[in-house]
Amino acid sequence: MKYTDLLERGSSEAQVQAFLSDGEPTPITIRVPKNLKEAASEVARLRGVSFSAFVRNCLINELSGRQ
Structure with a gap:
């Protein structure tokens, strides 16, 4: 799919x-x-996640229609 x-x-x-x-x-x-x-690295650190996890989350939110 x-x-x-x-x-x-x-x-x-x-x-x-x-x-x-x-x-x-x-x-x-x-x-x-x-x-x-x-x-972006600074924001990720403040949220307690890695840079990679932050980028993945941003991509998933954008592609799933979440804002």
């Missing part, structure tokens, strides 16, 4: 989040401005 299939079927936010959270970890490289990375 693909992400777009979930959207077309009208899946609930919880179903979309579960789909996005499952699967094998895949390393990625992204290039962002240093100030953005440092700010």
Whole structure:
């Protein structure tokens, strides 16, 4: 199943989040401005999570329609 299939079927936010959270970890490289990375790292630290967990959470929230 693909992400777009979930959207077309009208899946609930919880179903979309579960789909996005499952699967094998895949390393990625992204290039962002240093100030953005440092700010995101600081916010993650204040929330008690790793930078990677913070980024994953942001992506899941964006893709599942949560704001």
